[in-house]
Amino acid sequence: MTAGTLASARIGVITFPGTLDDRDAARAVRLAGGEPVSLWHADGDLRGVDAVVLPGGFSYGDYLRAGAISRFAPAMDAVVDAAKGGMPVLGICNGFQVLTEAHLLPGSMVKNDHLHFVCREQVLAVESTSTAWTNQYLAGQHITIPLKNQDGQFVADDRILDELEGEGRVVFRYQGWNPNGSRRDIAGISNERGNVVGLMPHPEHAVEAGFGPDGEHGPRTGTDGLGFFTSVLASLVSA
Numbered sequence: 267m268t269a270g271t272l273a274s275a276r277i278g279v280i281t282f283p284g285t286l287d288d289r290d291a292a293r294a295v296r297l298a299g300g301e302p303v304s305l306w307h308a309d310g311d312l313r314g315v316d317a318v319v320l321p322g323g324f325s326y327g328d329y330l331r332a333g334a335i336s337r338f339a340p341a342m343d344a345v346v347d348a349a350k351g352g353m354p355v356l357g358i359c360n361g362f363q364v365l366t367e368a369h370l371l372p373g374s375m376v377k378n379d380h381l382h383f384v385c386r387e388q389v390l391a392v393e394s395t396s397t398a399w400t401n402q403y404l405a406g407q408h409i410t411i412p413l414k415n416q417d418g419q420f421v422a423d424d425r426i427l428d429e430l431e432g433e434g435r436v437v438f439r440y441q442g443w444n445p446n447g448s449r450r451d452i453a454g455i456s457n458e459r460g461n462v463v464g465l466m467p468h469p470e471h472a473v474e475a476g477f478g479p480d481g482e483h484g485p486r487t488g489t490d491g492l493g494f495f496t497s498v499l500a501s502l503v504s505a
């Protein structure tokens with residue numbers, strides 16, 4: 267993509283068997299002004315996209331461990347190479363699970379501590395705006411987006427957690443209630459470079475006025491998730 271051509275940014279959305287949220291992710295890209303490109307897990311060619319979203323769902327039925335099989339999909343070999351080269355990659359929920367399994371992000375996702383599926387509107391604090399996916403938010407801003415998962419507990423040892431905190435790579439933290447027992451209330455993290463971000467809650471379901479969740483204090487806005495997709499477009503223009 268040439269600098270300054272915001273609307274021509276092509277954002278790939280990968281579909282695995284069992285993916286649920288690819289259509290909403292593609293729609294979010296379109297509403298932000300980008301061009302969504304459908305990518306299939308078995309295809310190792312990313313079709314020249316500028317960034318990639320790994321959407322939510324139950325890829326390969328969450329068999330073995332959520333994300334553990336998807337990690338070996340041919341598309342993921344291409345994503346790992348592209349991410350190492352600096353391409354923006356966002357993993358949402360099951361996509362976050364795939365990113366940890368693929369070792370693009372540290373830590374692991376395990377069963378929610380209460381052992382129940384959780385589905386709710388969740389308030390998050392945006393703790394880092396230095397990533398390809400959060401540069402259009404304000405540091406400390408609270409956003410409300412849906413959360414729905416069974417394996418949403420982020421775990422890592424203290425050395426990794428201290429490193430994430432020390433390097434400003436805790437991108438989102440749960441506010442008000444920790445819905446799954448995640449260490450240090452962590453809802454999302456990034457890699458060192460800030461091009462790879464993963465989180466459990468779902469920004470792609472909060473991109474259109476009147477349909478997303480109410481804000482924390484104010485009237486229903488429903489668009490708190492749109493900033494992920496406008497952020498990546500902005501990061502591509504400034505790249």
Ligand SMILES: NC(=O)CC[C@H](N)C(=O)O
Pocket residue numbers: 321322323324325328332358359360361414415416417418
């Ligand atoms: N919404 C989702 O992406 C679900 C993620 C995952 N398979 C889980 O339940 O933990």
